[in-house]
Amino acid sequence: MLCDQCRERDAVVHLTQIVNAEVTQLHLCEKCAAAKGIETTVAMPKHPLGDFLHAVQQQSAPALGDQTRCAYCQTTLRDFRASGRLGCAQCYTAFEGALRELLRRVHGAASHRGSSYEPPTATGGHRPEMETLRARLQQAVAAEEFEAAAQLRDQIRALE
Amino acid sequence: MTLDLSLLPDGGMPWITAAGPHADIVLSSRVRLARNIAGLPFSPRAAEADRLQVLEQVREAAAQTALLRAAMLLRVDAMTAAERRLLHERHLVSRELAELEAPAARVGAAVLVGDEAALMVNEEDHLRLQVFRSGFDIGGAWERAARLARELGDLLPLAFHREFGFLTSCPTNVGTGLRASVLVHLPGLVLTQEIGKVLAGLQQMGLTYRGLYGEGSDVMGNFFQVSNQTTLGRGEDELCDHLARVVAHVISRETEARRVLRRDAGYIVEDKLWRAYGTLRYARSLGADEALNLLSGVRLAVGMALISGLSVYTLNKLVVFSQQAHLSLVEGRPLTEVEANLARARYVRGVLAAETGPA
Numbered sequence: 001m002l003c004d005q006c007r008e009r010d011a012v013v014h015l016t017q018i019v020n021a022e023v024t025q026l027h028l029c030e031k032c033a034a035a036k037g038i039e040t041t042v043a044m045p046k047h048p049l050g051d052f053l054h055a056v057q058q059q060s061a062p063a064l065g066d067q068t069r070c071a072y073c074q075t076t077l078r079d080f081r082a083s084g085r086l087g088c089a090q091c092y093t094a095f096e097g098a099l100r101e102l103l104r105r106v107h108g109a110a111s112h113r114g115s116s117y118e119p120p121t122a123t124g125g126h127r128p129e130m131e132t133l134r135a136r137l138q139q140a141v142a143a144e145e146f147e148a149a150a151q152l153r154d155q156i157r158a159l160e
Numbered sequence: 161m162t163l164d165l166s167l168l169p170d171g172g173m174p175w176i177t178a179a180g181p182h183a184d185i186v187l188s189s190r191v192r193l194a195r196n197i198a199g200l201p202f203s204p205r206a207a208e209a210d211r212l213q214v215l216e217q218v219r220e221a222a223a224q225t226a227l228l229r230a231a232m233l234l235r236v237d238a239m240t241a242a243e244r245r246l247l248h249e250r251h252l253v254s255r256e257l258a259e260l261e262a263p264a265a266r267v268g269a270a271v272l273v274g275d276e277a278a279l280m281v282n283e284e285d286h287l288r289l290q291v292f293r294s295g296f297d298i299g300g301a302w303e304r305a306a307r308l309a310r311e312l313g314d315l316l317p318l319a320f321h322r323e324f325g326f327l328t329s330c331p332t333n334v335g336t337g338l339r340a341s342v343l344v345h346l347p348g349l350v351l352t353q354e355i356g357k358v359l360a361g362l363q364q365m366g367l368t369y370r371g372l373y374g375e376g377s378d379v380m381g382n383f384f385q386v387s388n389q390t391t392l393g394r395g396e397d398e399l400c401d402h403l404a405r406v407v408a409h410v411i412s413r414e415t416e417a418r419r420v421l422r423r424d425a426g427y428i429v430e431d432k433l434w435r436a437y438g439t440l441r442y443a444r445s446l447g448a449d450e451a452l453n454l455l456s457g458v459r460l461a462v463g464m465a466l467i468s469g470l471s472v473y474t475l476n477k478l479v480v481f482s483q484q485a486h487l488s489l490v491e492g493r494p495l496t497e498v499e500a501n502l503a504r505a506r507y508v509r510g511v512l513a514a515e516t517g518p519a
Binding site (some may be wrong): 072073075083084085086087088089092093099102103106107108109110111112113114115117119120130132133136155 | 198306316317320323327334394398
């Protein structure tokens with residue numbers, strides 16, 4: 001069956017939608033499905049070896065990453081697994097790979113489709129976030145936590 | 161401190177009036193949004209100074225928003241256990257923020273309570289804003305919550321990730337940070353034994369249900385809190401619309417179940433509900449669960465027009481004000497369970513007598 005969207009590739013994702021009590025069926029190829037933001041909850045291995053590797057990766061990935069540490073708040077992946085809580089916004093970057101997989105399992109999707117957001121710009125010269133980051137940078141340098149300091153420096157640059 | 165919520169209209173519970181659509185079946189509709197301030201660790205990981213800074217920043221920003229300009233700031237971290245429990249019984253603070261079992265709440269824990277919206281500070285996320293509406297009105301709750309979140313986001317730099325959306329302490333809330341919930345009373349479906357199918361259906365539709373007090377609370381008195389399970393991968397409007405559509409269907413199933421009860425078991429149901437009313441009206445001791453179950457019966461009787469002269473508003477008040485911390489406040493001292501049961505029966509008798517006249 002060809003993809004309903006591009007009419008070029010084979011349809012591999014079959015989507016049943018109920019909109020206003022009407023059932024519609026959509027058959028999409030992987031590429032068009034991804035373009036529409038449809039996440040398939042399971043990765044689709046194409047052959048037995050892929051299946052096997054996928055399973056191995058699933059088993060070994062957590063063990064490997066346990067000591068991964070967020071440079072900003074010092075939370076480790078192990079801490080997160082124990083408490084179910086991340087320490088700060090930067091944890092999402094530090095544990096990105098593991099989280100993407102988890103989010104896909106929990107939400108059936110790993111990307112935000114809700115309202116977008118731009119933080120307030122520097123009107124009136126008051127930027128609490130910047131001040132906080134600068135203060136933390138100073139603390140990190142004083143405590144010789146250079147990895148954290150480098151991350152903070154990058155964040156400040158990004159904001160500037 | 162002495163907690164005085166009397167200055168707040170409806171004691172901080174705008175949903176209690178029963179003025180909204182389908183108020184006999186739906187107690188309240190709520191939209192909650194989780195947000196964090198960028199550049200600070202999430203509250204559970206934050207130092208005391210950070211948590212106080214969060215509180216200060218949120219307080220300043222909230223004072224510039226339409227919905228929280230005149231809000232009352234309640235420092236949960238300065239409250240006794242009884243006061244924290246009272247706020248929890250009013251759905252103003254979560255179990256987590258109230259730390260019901262702990263001698264004190266964590267430093268910086270607070271709640272801002274306005275006429276139409278409330279904002280928990282330093283729960284597991286820096287900001288947990290929520291809007292309650294009476295009856296079935298998810299749209300109204302979402303519209304107000306969205307406006308408040310936009311205003312706050314224009315004043316505070318929020319933690320937002322291009323791919324993951326609004327970042328939250330627990331990944332189950334990430335993305336929209338939105339939890340929309342509807343508190344429904346479904347005695348008809350319970351009595352006709354249809355409830356199992358309906359609850360299983362909810363889960364298949366990506367929704368979940370909990371008890372009267374949300375996460376970790378048991379289902380009592382046939383009250384079910386139905387909410388979206390996921391927060392990522394779908395837009396806010398879509399999440400709210402989906403919940404509203406499914407709940408509308410649940411309401412029609414409940415209405416149908418009540419019709420069937422009246423048709424097939426008219427006198428049995430009528431007798432059962434009047435007995436519930438009789439017990440509430442005359443009992444000298446009422447346990448907390450017992451009172452909720454009996455109130456559920458009387459609520460059904462009022463919904464089926466079997467009992468008249470009793471408003472849903474009064475029944476809503478009875479659900480909240482007959483709980484332990486509220487009874488302790490009225491009595492002016494902490495109560496043992498036995499004392500609370502006696503006080504509960506006395507309170508319920510008084511309210512019913514005032515509403516329906518002396519027996």
